[in-house]
Amino acid sequence: MPKARKTPLRKCVITQEQHPKQALIRIVKTKDNHVFVYLSGKMNGRGCYIKKQLSIVDKAQKTKRIEKHLGVTIDDSIYETLRRLIRDET
Numbered sequence: 001m002p003k004a005r006k007t008p009l010r011k012c013v014i015t016q017e018q019h020p021k022q023a024l025i026r027i028v029k030t031k032d033n034h035v036f037v038y039l040s041g042k043m044n045g046r047g048c049y050i051k052k053q054l055s056i057v058d059k060a061q062k063t064k065r066i067e068k069h070l071g072v073t074i075d076d077s078i079y080e081t082l083r084r085l086i087r088d089e090t
Helices: 054-063 065-070 076-089
Strands: 009-011 018-020 024-029 035-038 046-051
Touching: 024 065, 024 076, 035 076, 046 054, 046 065, 054 065, 054 076
Parallel strands: none
Antiparallel strands: 009 018, 024 035, 024 046
């Protein structure tokens, strides 16, 4: 009988809820302090996950929690990219 595979869970830095990786978007800071939105979750660097909801992106921008978590200033274009990705999926 084959073993059932575990679904990898990650925590949203805004809501502090755990969700499957597919329900979250990863934001990555590289060693040279560049910030990217990365969907596959395999890029090297310091990362954090946020839930795929527009209200969560708005809250993240308002509270600057992602900036605090990654330790860099995040440009508004990153938040716009997140919003565009979420709108495209729905």
